[in-house]
Amino acid sequence: MPEDFPRINPVRLLDDLKTLRSFGATGPGVVRLSLSPVDIEARRWLAGRMTDAGLDAAIDGVGTVFGRSRKRGPALVIGSHTDTQPTGGWLDGALGVIYGLEIARAFGECEATREFAVDVASWIDEEGTFSSFLGSRSFTGEAIDASLHGARNHEGLLLGDALAQAGLANAPRVTLDRMRQRAYLEPHIEQGGRLEASAKSIGVVTTIVGIREFQVRFTGQRNHAGTTPMAIRRDAGAALVAFIARIDDAFDRLADADTVWTVGRIDLDPGSFSVVPGKATLNLQFRDGNAGRLHAMDNALAGLVDEWNAQHAVKAELIACDGAEEPVTMDAGLQRHLAQAAEALAPGQWTHMPSGASHDAQVIGHHIPACMLFVPSIGGVSHDFIEDTAEQHIVLGCEVAAQAAARIAEALSHD
Amino acid sequence: MPEDFPRINPVRLLDDLKTLRSFGATGPGVVRLSLSPVDIEARRWLAGRMTDAGLDAAIDGVGTVFGRSRKRGPALVIGSHTDTQPTGGWLDGALGVIYGLEIARAFGECEATREFAVDVASWIDEEGTFSSFLGSRSFTGEAIDASLHGARNHEGLLLGDALAQAGLANAPRVTLDRMRQRAYLEPHIEQGGRLEASAKSIGVVTTIVGIREFQVRFTGQRNHAGTTPMAIRRDAGAALVAFIARIDDAFDRLADADTVWTVGRIDLDPGSFSVVPGKATLNLQFRDGNAGRLHAMDNALAGLVDEWNAQHAVKAELIACDGAEEPVTMDAGLQRHLAQAAEALAPGQWTHMPSGASHDAQVIGHHIPACMLFVPSIGGVSHDFIEDTAEQHIVLGCEVAAQAAARIAEALSHD
Numbered sequence: 073m074p075e076d077f078p079r080i081n082p083v084r085l086l087d088d089l090k091t092l093r094s095f096g097a098t099g100p101g102v103v104r105l106s107l108s109p110v111d112i113e114a115r116r117w118l119a120g121r122m123t124d125a126g127l128d129a130a131i132d133g134v135g136t137v138f139g140r141s142r143k144r145g146p147a148l149v150i151g152s153h154t155d156t157q158p159t160g161g162w163l164d165g166a167l168g169v170i171y172g173l174e175i176a177r178a179f180g181e182c183e184a185t186r187e188f189a190v191d192v193a194s195w196i197d198e199e200g201t202f203s204s205f206l207g208s209r210s211f212t213g214e215a216i217d218a219s220l221h222g223a224r225n226h227e228g229l230l231l232g233d234a235l236a237q238a239g240l241a242n243a244p245r246v247t248l249d250r251m252r253q254r255a256y257l258e259p260h261i262e263q264g265g266r267l268e269a270s271a272k273s274i275g276v277v278t279t280i281v282g283i284r285e286f287q288v289r290f291t292g293q294r295n296h297a298g299t300t301p302m303a304i305r306r307d308a309g310a311a312l313v314a315f316i317a318r319i320d321d322a323f324d325r326l327a328d329a330d331t332v333w334t335v336g337r338i339d340l341d342p343g344s345f346s347v348v349p350g351k352a353t354l355n356l357q358f359r360d361g362n363a364g365r366l367h368a369m370d371n372a373l374a375g376l377v378d379e380w381n382a383q384h385a386v387k388a389e390l391i392a393c394d395g396a397e398e399p400v401t402m403d404a405g406l407q408r409h410l411a412q413a414a415e416a417l418a419p420g421q422w423t424h425m426p427s428g429a430s431h432d433a434q435v436i437g438h439h440i441p442a443c444m445l446f447v448p449s450i451g452g453v454s455h456d457f458i459e460d461t462a463e464q465h466i467v468l469g470c471e472v473a474a475q476a477a478a479r480i481a482e483a484l485s486h487d
Numbered sequence: 488m489p490e491d492f493p494r495i496n497p498v499r500l501l502d503d504l505k506t507l508r509s510f511g512a513t514g515p516g517v518v519r520l521s522l523s524p525v526d527i528e529a530r531r532w533l534a535g536r537m538t539d540a541g542l543d544a545a546i547d548g549v550g551t552v553f554g555r556s557r558k559r560g561p562a563l564v565i566g567s568h569t570d571t572q573p574t575g576g577w578l579d580g581a582l583g584v585i586y587g588l589e590i591a592r593a594f595g596e597c598e599a600t601r602e603f604a605v606d607v608a609s610w611i612d613e614e615g616t617f618s619s620f621l622g623s624r625s626f627t628g629e630a631i632d633a634s635l636h637g638a639r640n641h642e643g644l645l646l647g648d649a650l651a652q653a654g655l656a657n658a659p660r661v662t663l664d665r666m667r668q669r670a671y672l673e674p675h676i677e678q679g680g681r682l683e684a685s686a687k688s689i690g691v692v693t694t695i696v697g698i699r700e701f702q703v704r705f706t707g708q709r710n711h712a713g714t715t716p717m718a719i720r721r722d723a724g725a726a727l728v729a730f731i732a733r734i735d736d737a738f739d740r741l742a743d744a745d746t747v748w749t750v751g752r753i754d755l756d757p758g759s760f761s762v763v764p765g766k767a768t769l770n771l772q773f774r775d776g777n778a779g780r781l782h783a784m785d786n787a788l789a790g791l792v793d794e795w796n797a798q799h800a801v802k803a804e805l806i807a808c809d810g811a812e813e814p815v816t817m818d819a820g821l822q823r824h825l826a827q828a829a830e831a832l833a834p835g836q837w838t839h840m841p842s843g844a845s846h847d848a849q850v851i852g853h854h855i856p857a858c859m860l861f862v863p864s865i866g867g868v869s870h871d872f873i874e875d876t877a878e879q880h881i882v883l884g885c886e887v888a889a890q891a892a893a894r895i896a897e898a899l900s901h902d
Contacts (some may be wrong), residue, residue: 133505263711264711265710295679296679298698299681300679300843301747312749331717334760344751345772346772393760452711452719454714455762
């Protein structure tokens with residue numbers, strides 16, 4: 073255990089966050105989509121700040137900014153992403169990267185941590201402008217060739233062309249060195265309202281929930297809404313509405329307080345006042361931290377569809393969509409270091425909680441021990457220009473992350 | 488009562504229907520939108536056929552083709568529309584107009600009916616390409632100036648410009664002469680599946696149902712679908728789904744077998760897998776032949792919204808849309824003539840029934856006694872290229888209409 077802990081510089085931390093915000097600033101929010109000109113500008117600035125901090129920094133062949141410590145290691149990697157959603161907030165992703173930068177600086181300024189290695193990363197495209205988690209997938213050696221050759225952004229630009237335009241086509245790709253990089257910490261805004269609702273300042277993440285996405289498509293008979301008696305209709309929209317009630321009943325029985333499910337979209341065809349819908353489609357997503365419960369929900373949903381089709385003339389079809397993710401448990405030892413630091417700096421003001429959102433930590437957590445720390449989101453808002461976090465929470469989160477990083481680095485040095 | 492009845496010529500009837508079909512034929516269907524070049528061509532052909540039949544025919548200043556009998560009157564008007572839906576069938580509207588033409592010819596060829604006046608009309612734009620019921624509204628003296636100056640079709644063409652392009656800008660408009668035109672008959676395809684389901688060949692319409700159209704808009708809180716626990720959500724989509732169940736319960740209690748209601752469209756905002764909808768809108772239409780029941784349904788719906796808002800954080804707003812129509816009862820005496828003719832020619836194969844669809848008869852029925860006769864639609868399909876009616880039903884329908892017309896004309900001659 074270090075005798076003292078690295079002290080972060082709140083002014084320097086907030087200055088860097090605000091400078092990063094200026095790249096793509098749009099009102100209170102930020103539009104800084106992966107590999108857009110302003111994103112590339114921001115990456116160059118970030119690499120410069122990493123270099124100033126004494127890291128060997130570069131933008132790699134997929135766009136990730138990686139600042140490697142010159143210390144021997146073992147290394148703790150701290151990172152997140154600096155690119156944003158189409159209507160992004162200023163802290164989603166950016167917070168964790170600048171925390172990493174500030175912690176690397178603070179480590180170098182502290183006698184007890186000066187020799188510990190902290191590598192800092194801004195993983196490209198967690199948000200999926202081209203291909204979700206591209207940077208962390210590339211780093212951990214997962215297959216990305218299909219993305220490189222086929223993924224396009226909303227404007228139709230190919231990922232490969234975007235990288236070439238940014239001059240990155242031949243840049244080397246940074247890859248995980250398991251002998252050196254032994255642990256990963258991703259600080260992030262909560263993106264939900266739990267911390268605020270329970271008046272906590274810090275969340276120690278237990279698990280990143282798994283996700284399922286399905287469409288349920290109903291096929292009935294399109295008919296004139298005036299001339300078709302209720303008794304002989306096969307209304308696909310009415311079937312869809314009735315089916316949602318069955319989903320709610322079944323999932324309610326399986327759920328715990330952290331289970332979530334969402335019907336985010338409904339399309340009735342043809343979608344006019346005076347036509348009984350012949351087709352109807354709903355988009356269903358559900359998330360849970362427990363793999364067994366997710367599988368039980370998969371089975372329940374398939375069972376509901378079978379049961380429905382045995383009972384009704386309007387037929388239902390279940391379509392599993394891409395992007396199913398299993399839950400990823402955060403490393404118990406790393407969680408303990410985060411909890412100790414949180415209790416030391418914010419006694420009683422922190423809590424364990426799942427992450428309902430996806431993060432690069434779920435990719436990296438498959439390869440090395442990973443952990444996450446959350447700070448509160450005002451009003452629980454994210455993916456919106458008005459996303460924000462109180463300055464005192466931004467500073468406290470970095471202090472907790474720095475102390476936890478020191479505890480983790482110390483522990484790694486004894487392994 | 489005429490000693491014998493006019494005999495229609497099935498070959499001539501079907502030939503004219505098939506010739507009319509050729510204007511705008513698209514596969515088995517027809518695309519002949521109001522005032523389009525092919526519609527104007529069809530109107531010129533129709534005016535020629537009326538002239539051949541001995542009528543004084545012209546296309547009037549709004550596009551209606553009106554063939555006035557040279558007989559003194561009182562006159563029975565027989566009509567419907569020859570323009571179509573964007574994906575129209577060959578008989579929707581066309582059937583009633585060509586029945587009128589054939590009956591006018593048959594009247595002239597029959598000793599007993601030779602002196603009776605039958606005027607024949609193809610009312611412009613019942614389907615609302617520019618402005619619903621334009622022709623019948625113009626004929627009966629309802630206000631159409633706003634339509635003439637402001638109505639546009641889907642391509643943005645102004646109604647006034649379309650009429651000018653067709654050379655009709657200065658044509659006189661035909662208007663109802665109450666002293667002469669004493670009754671209106673509109674034969675039409677059923678556009679539903681009731682006659683077919685009950686193995687009947689003829690429907691005698693009792694009432695044209697009234698219509699209500701509403702939007703119900705729900706405002707909750709848009710949130711991240713992963714990070715927002717179920718317990719603190721204000722999901723506008725979930726509210727909408729629950730509200731539909733309440734509508735169904737309330738309307739079920741008020742309905743009879745002919746009452747219909749339809750949720751034809753649902754929009755969740757923003758409409759993605761991973762966002763809890765912050766706004767949700769449904770389009771609700773309901774129809775009934777009983778004005779009292781329609782008002783009770785209006786009140787029930789308003790009550791459900793008030794009750795909802797008293798109970799829920801997601802708020803509902805009820806928006807009445809344009810186009811509410813009160814039910815229009817068909818003239819009892821005219822119904823009796825239709826029923827007698829149906830029983831004479833198709834004993835036991837006819838039924839009384841409401842019209843769930845809208846027709847020019849509901850406009851004209853506010854001004855002079857009106858009635859409608861239905862023939863079966865195969866599979867109940869209409870507003871679709873595959874709409875069709877068996878030839879034997881087309882011929883039988885015209886025979887019944889002709890005999891009823893003779894009974895009506897005879898009765899009018901004694902008034």
